[in-house]
Structures are given as structure tokens and as C-alpha cells.
Amino acid sequence: MPDVLKVALIGNPNTGKSTLFNALSGLQSRVGNFPGVTVEKKIGRVQWGESKVELIDLPGTYSLAPRSLDEMVSVNVLLGTQADVGNPDAVVCIVDASNLERNFYLFSQVLDIGLPTVLVMNMWDVAADRGQKIDAAGLETRLGIPVVTCSAHKKTGVSEIQAAVERAVAAGPRPVASFFPTVFVTESQSLAEKLSGWGHPNFAPYLLERLLLDVGGWLESHYGGQHAHELFQYLQHARERLAAAGCKVPMIEARTRYAWARETLKGLVVQPATRAVTFSDRVDQWLTHRVVGLISFFFIMLVVFLSLHTLSPPLQGLLEEGQGWLSSQVAFLIGPGPLRSLLNDGIIAGVGGVLVFLPQIIFLFLFIALLEDCGYMARAAFLMDKLMTKVGLSGKSFVPLMSSFACAIPGVMAARVIENRRDRMVTILIAPLMSCSARLPVYVLMTETFVPDIRWLGGVVSLKGLTLFFMTFFGAFVAIPVAWILKKTLFRGETPPFVMELPSYKWPSAWIVLRRVFDSAYSFVTRAGSLILAMSILIWAAGYFPGNHQESDRLQAQIEDLEKQPEPPADKLATLSEKQNELTGALLETSLLGRLGHAIEPAVKPLGWDWKIGVGVIASFPAREVIVATMGTIYSLGGDVDESNPDLQNTLKNSKWPDGRPVFTLPVAISIMVFFALCAQCASTLLVIKRETNSWGWAVFTFVYMTGLAYVAALLVYQIGSRWA
Template identity: 40%
Template sequence: MSKQAPLIALAGNPNVGKTSLFNLLTGSNQKVTNYPGVTVERFEGNFIGIEGASVIDVPGTYSLSARSAEEELAIRSVAGLGGEPQPDLVVVVVDSTQLSRNLYLALQVRELGVPVVLAVTMTDLCDGDGPDLAALSSAFCAPAVAVSGLNGEGVDKLTGAVQAALDAPSHEPSFSWELSGPLAEDVAAITPHLPESWNAAAGPRATALSLWSLLSLDGEDELRDIPPSLREASAKRSGSDRDIEREVILARYAQVDRVIATLKAETAATRRGTERADAVLLNPVFGFALFLGMMTVVFQALFTWSGPLIELVETGFGWLASAVEAGLPEGFFRDLLTEGVIGGVGSVVVFLPQILLLFLFIGIMEDSGYMARVAFLMDRVMRAAGLNGRAFVPMMSGFACAIPAILATRTMERQRDRLLTMMVVPLMTCAARLPVYTLIIGALFPVDDWLGMPTQGLLMAGMYLFSTLIALIAAGVLSKTLFTGPSVPLLLELPPYRRPKVSAALRMMWQRSALFLKEASGIILVCTIGLWLLLSFPANAPNAASFEERRVQAEATLNGEDLDAALSVIDNQESADQLQGSYAGKLGRVIEPVIAPLGYDWKIGIGLIGSFAAREVFVSTMGLVYGLSDDVDEETATLREKLQTAQREDGSPVYTPLVGLSLLVFIALACQCMSTLAAVRRETATYRWPLFMFAYMTALAWVASFVVYQGGQLLGFS
């Protein structure tokens, strides 16, 4: 039965070291694709030890029963349903400190009749010698091998066991538990309705998939591609007075307990260290204080450490642009490459350092077991907003970038919770808003102290607080209006604390950041090129001739540095003039009446249009609008001065602190990010939700800025 290219599925509970084992088995040679129909990554790699064999990483799960399309992936990969190839063997990773719960899953896999090899992990954490593997193997009728995901010990043995099982699948395929008379009738009633594509007309596979249907289908599940007749048959059976679920689960656990009873060794692990740590970390007062303290340090580190890296990226792209500029003849194509393509890609990659660092921290928190505690602590806050503790990770990722945060909602089990979280995540202060805040706050607000604290720093911290509060309030409102219905009860495992593994955290960081690059780069590229075209055409300033005249005059009267200075002033004025006449300039004037009540002029309008590609493009667009050369950033003194001295037609300043505040509020709330909208479109497979998101956030931003500006004026501020 040994095939040319055997497929091995790697299944297991969450937090058992499955991913480290997968990495050990496949090395760096992994292929990441999406499961068809759902946007969940599917990891497949070559089995290093077995020529031609490949390994697929089954999403971590406690059971093969499923309610959501995402949960269904485990059964799809293990049983080979829904377009997934059927594996020749399943390696079930079993945490030896949690044997009964882990063997419950292994038993379900075994029921399908597929050969199983048990990979027993965490044996070093057991109080005694760990489980007697020979006894486990004979009681469970499957080879059992101890492996360590940390140092790779036992991987050779595991490979040998897999190879042997592939060569001679010798275990009894019928190893299972006995169905009671009524349960056998239930199964017999379901089996004829199993779809033909499930390839389960009879035998253990038919029984297993019938039981799966009885336990998984309940009228409220969100499973797809289930034939109506199967649904009907299951509903009829599970609607009876008998408690089928309890009967099945009890029978399975009884079988598991029989297996465990044969292993005399002590397998319980003490959690004294973990319990002692939790007494502090889960304490309502200390736990929260510690968490807040830790977050402060994390964000402080995020902003300090990312600085040099960001500079490096900027320098790199600047160098690239000038190299291209030097190598190509002047003209449309060169400008498109340097300003559109390189500038566009650069504006994406510049966020990468912050995003990488934030995901590194999140990875360490998850790997150490602390993240489950944070979700636990945050549940109260999240519940008030109609969310649950699980929404915390996406919300926190939103501080880096909304795109990975939207992808992080995939772990949520109910579609309602997922959509709700997705709708509010873009309100969190992402890395792209930071340069805009820095520019506005730096230019328009005093540097002085307020009660001994720097005003500008307070304002910046205030923007983070504001965005988080608004996101929670928005979630609360949406959960009471659009996304009504009960939220899923919270059920979290609190795994023992473990020392995080650097390589695992780094790998997780890279995989999540790669998602950001993959999702964002294409769209931002298209947007920045589109924006660049809008800003650059028509190419000639309305009165190009007069600028040419001034140039000739300057050349005649000045020389040396004075001439250079004068010429660059003329150049910048010309490009500012050109910009005013460009399509973007016209667009800015078109939207001026809409944004005037918020205190903005048409130049700010251009900036706001520009920021659709990525919010930070606002800064460089404002640089263009005010006739500075295009390599300004938020720290540039000249851009700040330009903003401070800009005047309206009546001579009053355009940018007052009140306008600045109104602008901060607008940038915080408006959905100015094409990539986010595209990600939502992809995740929900409909235009409805991205459109809704855009509409509600823009309306919210407009109203809030209106209230700030008009209210501020009424109160006598300026």
C-alpha cells in the first residue's frame, strides 16, 4: 500500500508542540497556500526523513467535530474531504501531561480507519517517567514515539515509525469502541445520506463520518457544502429524546480511560509554578497593572527600536530611487518608476519594522502561554463592547496594521463575532497614522508642559486612547444594532507557562508580516501609481511660460549659490502651481465644500485623497502641495513652517490648533486605506462589508470632526 508520494497529516490539540514538530519534520521547506473556499493558510512541506513523502499541518483542534467552516478544516485534512487529498497516515501529536484529552482526538482519527502514529510530547514535564510508551502503543493499537519539539529528540524514531507504518499498515483498522444498539441505528440512518464525494459507503469511515455529522450539524452551525438530506437526517436523529452527544462522547472517553488505565506510570504534571504565577498574573488588580505596564514597555520599545530600522528602509529606497533616476533618461517612464513604483512600495515597506516588532511581541506572548491570560483579563472589557476575550489579539494587532489584524479574526468561531471585530479593527491607531499625527501635532501644538508632562506626548498618547475607546464603543453599538444575537460563551484553555521558543516566535512574526506585505503591496502599488498620475497630470503648470521667464531672469542676474536657491524656489513654486491645476487639485476643489465645515481647505482635501493609498502618504502629498521637494517627512522643519504660515484668502491662518484637532480626529476615524477594504472584501467574499465599513467610518469621521471644529469655534477656541 506504500504509494509513490505518501501524504502524512500532522494533527493535534492546540499548545502541544505540533507546529514545532512540523517545522522539525519539514525544515524550512514549506509551502503555504490557502484552503479552498476559506482564507486559512494551509502549510505543507516535504517530509525530510522520507523520500517523496509530504506532511500537511492540520489546524490545531480539540476534536474533529466542527461548527464553523474554519473548524471543519481539521476533518477535511484528516479525512480527505472537500477537495483535500486523503492522507495515508496521520501523526497525532499527544501532550503526555494531558493524555486523556489528547487521546480523545487520536481516538476520533483512529475511528476513521486511517493508520495512526502517536507522537508523544512534553514527556519531560511529567512528574514521573512519563507514560509507558510500549503499553500505550499496545493499548491504542498504534505505534507511540516520544518526541521533543524543543530539541528534536526522537524525530528520527518518529520518522522510522512512520516509514514502517507506511510500508506495512499492520494495525487493526477497527480499533474503536462499540456502538450501542440505538447508536448503531442512528449511524445506519445517517450513512446513506453521506455525499458520494466523501467516499464513505460502508466500514469504519462511514461510521465515523456519520457520527461526525450527528455531533456537528445542529441547525446553527456554519458548515458549508453539507447536503440538505444529510442535515435533515441528522436533525431527525439528534432531535430525539436520547442524548446522542453525551452517549458518544462518554463512550469515547471511557475507551480513552481504558487505555490510560493500562499505563501505570504517573503522567500528571504539577502546575505549581504556573498556579503561583497565575495567582499574581490573573489577579484583578496586579494582573491588570502588570499587563498595562508591560504594554507601555512594549510600545515604548516598538517606537524606539523601530526608528533606526525605519531610517534604514527609507535610506534604502531613497538610494534605489536615485540609482534608477541616474540610470534612466528623463521622462514619464522614469518618473513613474521612481515616484510611483519605488515611492509606492517604499511607503509600504516603511511600516515593516514596527509590524515585525509588534508581531514578535505577540508571538512571544502566545508561545509563553501569557496571551490566554490576557484574553482572560480582557474578557470583561471586551464583553462590554459585545465582543469576547478572543477579540483582543486582533485588536492589539490593529496597533500595527489593520490587515494582519483582520486576518487574525479567522480564529474566531462565530461569523458574527468575526465580522464585528473586523468592522472595528481599522479604528485602532495603526502604524500608518503615526507620521500624520507626528506632523500635525509637531506643527500645530505647543511644545510646553502641562502639569509637568509634555503636551505633545500627552496628545499622542491621547490619540491611542481615543482610538481604542471609539473602537470599543463602535463594537458595542454595532453589536446592539447590526450584529445582534448572543455572543459565543468564552471558553479558554489556560496552558501552563512555558519558556517561549525564539525560532517559533521569529517564524510566526515572519509569517504574519509576510501576509501584510502580500496583501498590501499590490494594492498600495496600484493606488500610489494612480495617485501619482492624478497629481502629475496635466503635466504643465497653467502658466509654465511665466516660470520660464523668471528662470531666464534669475540666470541673468544671479550666480553661484544664490542662483541655485532662486531656481529651486521657482521649481517648487512651479510644481505647486502644476499640482493646483492637476486632476488631484481639481478633485480637492470639488470636495472642498464637503470638508469646509470641518475647517479644511482644498489643499488638505488633496492630502486626504492622497492618504487613500496609505495614510502616511498624507505627509508627502502635503509636501508636494506646499511646493517642497518630494522627499519631506513628518520631521521636516520646512513642512511644519509651511503649515504654520499657510493663510486663507482673508489672511487668517489655515492651520490653527482647532483645525489640527479636527484633522487628528478625522485621520483617526476615517477609513482611508484601500488595502484594508480589499482585505475585508477578500475575507468576507462580498462587497457589502467593505462598503459598509467605508461608509460608517467616513460618516463617523465627518461628524466627529464637525463637532470638534464647530463646537470648538462656538466655545471660542481657534
């Protein structure tokens, strides 16, 4: 036995692989990413008797025929060519006991790799309940490898896997007998000689097989090196030779593997004579029903969004209070000056800006994980497919876009499930147009202050409420033509058929759900958090320097001294605060940020904005929620105002252009809202887009198209609105 036993776990989606991984590894697992790809790397460490074991959970897949670098990762791990994992000692292939034939397709590919292999027939209890009888011992004899039956969610059969893996490892490497006809094997040997001649000896037999089988696959375009062109031509000829010998590539693979599956299972599986209507079938009669299904769907979505909006604010309030307390502690310890300002207005405000999204993200992921794990998400995608095909996407884009209504970051990450690259790209690029929770404060501030209080139907329907509702869905409306245009131009191509498994319904596992929530929250805080923090400090510096803060700091110290008195003189305090706020406003105007605002005034004037709004918009490019606090600072009310602050609302109403016209009119307010609805003011989202598309190009593209769209839309709204009003 080696020092550390490395065991890879592989299986089809919906076979209970994650449940089994958790049952095997317990708490000792960590999640990361394989370098350079978006594939999740889940490693669990356990102790099996004397030996340390490292479990590597590979992503659920229907096959090991890599079409992209992402799909190549699993093959590399199994072949021992993934540098950060090393050589696996054994592989555990998990199959759904109720669907052996389909699952055996992937299993036969795993056998081809030649590692010591264990077959785990999971969901054994479900198959038994269905009346299915499988002769596991007979299968073990026929396959010549350990076979374990298991019901991972009930934790039965899990401990047997350990012994089976140890037996498989002790038996040593398996001789690989090819599933394919002799003519194919001969062709594969000639290919090995050819590659050896080009300086690539010892090519793994499984890769040779894949090179021949995968027409247009990832291997043929990446494994040729300097002989890429020759390899391509050689493969074409080899495939022609195979076709002439009656071994047509790639159809031969499905035919051979399914024939083997059928042959292997022959006589060992007894299906029940009559088909029982399962619980899932009965539920699905309603949940996928054309009318009832859609009504239930909208009801579920309503519950999710209402809960999101009732559960998050108290926690967000708590986080904000914590932030306020921390700031006051800093103020107590450090006198007014650049250090206090950096700590409070830069770092603490920056960290707070990250953490304030955490409740939303946690609850959203909680609901998504629950719906996903119980099996409903596939039904939601099924129901929404009809709608999504109208813009050229498929039902699989629905979940990512829905998530983006709370926050685009989990939305963009959820697009991983879309295997069609064009669909995935379009979904990622339009996800930030969905109205996330950070836009809400801007909408609230603008509608509360500038939209007239008109009510109908005895006050139930108000113009303010309608405006809020309309703004929430405005981005999604705009996304429709954007998606359509993207599909017609940059991502043109044939629509592939839509095929998706509808897994059986089951009780969600608390452990899997909580784990997913934790992982998402953790990765959000560490990855996106560090960037927002850096940007906040930059914006703080731009608003602080250059400028002489001595007078302002002196006033601040005076105010704090007065506040310490048992009975602070209210009128004196008010005068000082007013003076102090004016001074801060003036300092901001002469700072780098203020100068930038003046510099861009000509560009934002056609939108009806003055330099102050310009500054607010510039400051909110890293994170749009900064706008309200920045407006507070610019309008000399201090940075700690929120969107429902009456002073801020009044100040906005009374602010004037130099010639005395009011700055904020209804068209200006709408122009600001429209701008915020469409603009890519979120550095974290852009960073996640960069990571998920593996290219800065698409992040820049998103920024440019959204900002351009926002500018043009705000311009149209103001120009038309101000003429009409």
C-alpha cells in the same frame, strides 16, 4: 510505499505540534492558505530514506466536528477530499502526555476516519518530571497502532516517528470499529442508504457519523444538495429515534469518547500520589493575580510599545535612505519627464510606502510570537477579559486589538483565534479604529505646528505631549461605543461562556518565533504590498495628468545642471527651485487630483478645510501616511518633506483663504487629526478585512462606517471649536 508519502499532523492546541512539525520538516516548509478559507496551510517536504515525504500540518483543534468551512478543511484533508492536498497516506496524532484523557477525545475522532494512524505522546519529559508513569508499550498493544513517546523541543523521540509512520503505512488501512452503540451504527447505515438513494453513494462513514451528531453543524446545512430540506428532516427524525433508544445526540459523543479514553488508559497511567506545585502554578500566582498581575501586564505592554517605538525608527530611516538613494540613481540615469516621475514618485515611493511599515510589523510580530510561545498571551487575555466583557467582547479580542495599535493588518489577522463568529467580526470591524503607527506623522505635524507650547510641572507635561497622547487613544475610546452598538445590532446574540486553556509556561523556541515573524512579514509584503503599489501609481497618475510638464521638466534639468557645477550659484538655484516648486504646485492644482480637490471643496468646507487639504485627504485614502508628502507637493515644497520640516510648518501657518483668513487654525488642525484618527484610509487593511471575512461587503461596511464617523466627528470638532475659539 507510494512515490510521495503524504502524512497529516493533527493535535490539540498547546501540545507542541508546531515544534514537532518544525523538528520533522526542518527548513523545508512553506506556508500558504487553503483556497477560500482563512486556514493556514503548512506543508513540509522531507526525504525519509528512499521516499519523499510531504507533511501537512493541520491547525490545532479540540475536535473534528466542523462548525464552519474553516473547520471543515481538516476533515477534508484527512478524508482525501481537499483537492489541493490529495489523499493522505497516514495521520500522526499528537497528544500531551500529561493530559491523555482530554487529548484522547480528538484522537478517537481521528481513529474513526480509518487512516493508518500513529499516536505521538509529546512532552514526555514534562509528564515524567511530574511523576506520571505511562506504559507506552501496553498502550500500543491495546490500541493496535504504533505509539511513540517524544519530547519535540529537546528533539528526543522525533526520529522514531519516521519508523512508526512507515510501519503504520505498511500495515495498510485499519478496520474501523465504531465507538458508538449498535443503535447508532444501524442509524448511520440507514442514513447511508438514504443518501445513496439521493445519488450520493460512498459517503465516508465518518461524515455519516458527523451528520447524525452535529446538531446545527456545518455538514447538515451543506451536504444535502437539492435534498437539503429532506436531509434536514430525516436527521431530525433520526436523532429523535436515537434519543428514544437512550442514545441522546450530541451528548452521546462526549460520553462515548471519554468512556473509551478512560477504558483504554485504565491501568496504564499512574498519576503521582501528591500534587506537585508546578513552576507555571507558582508564576501564575503573581501573573494572574488581581493586582500584581495587572501591574505586570501594564509593565510588559509598556516595554513592548517603548521598544517598538525605539527599535523601528532607525530601520525605517535606513529604508527611507535606501529609497532616496534609489531615486537619485533613477534621476541620474533618466532625465526629467513622465518616465522618471512614474519611477520615482509612483513606483519607488509606492514600494517605499509599503516597506516603511515592515520594521514595525516585524518587531510587533516578534513580541507577539515571543509572548505567545512562552504562554503569556493566554494570561493577558485572561486579565483583559473583565474589561472586554464591558463592551460585549471577551478576553480573546484583546491581542488583536493591541496589535492594531501598531498596525491594523496583523491585528485583523490575529482575530482568527476568536472562535465565536460575532466576537470575531466585531473585533475585526473595530480593529482599524485603534491608532496605528501611520497616523502618528499627521498628529506630529498638526500638534507641532498648531498646538500652543504650554508646559506644566517644570516642562515635564506639555500641551503638545498631552494632545499626542490623547489622539493616540482617541480611536480606542470611539471603538467602545462602536463595539457596543455592533454587538447590540448586527451581531446580537447570547454571550457564550468564555473558556480558554492557560498552557504551561516554557522557553520560547527561537525557530518557531523567527519563522512566524518571517511568514507574517512575507505575507504582508506580497499581499498588501502589491495593492499599495497599484494605488500609489494610480494616485501618481491622477496628480500628474493632465498637464504640460515641459516647462517644469526644463527647469528641473537646469537645476540639475547647476548642481553639477563645482560651486553651484546658491541664489540662482534658490530662485529656480522656488519657480519649479510653484510650477509643480500649479500643475497639481490643474491635474485630475487637483480638480477632484476643488470639486469636493463644498463637502470639506464645513470641516474648515480648503481644497488643498481635500486633495491631501483624497490622496491618502489608499494609505494615510501619504498625506505629509502630498501636503509638501501641494504647498510647493516638493514631495520629499517630512512632518518635522520647519518650512512645511511655516507654510501651513501662513496659508490663507482668498479673503485673507488663515486656513489653519487650532480647530482645523484638530478636525484634521480627528478625521485621520477615525477614517479608514488604508487600502491594505480593507483588503485584509475582505480576506479574513471572505466578503467584500464587510470591507465596504468598514470603509463606509469609519469614513462617515470621521466626517461627522471632524465636522462637530470644527463647528463647535471654531465658535468657541
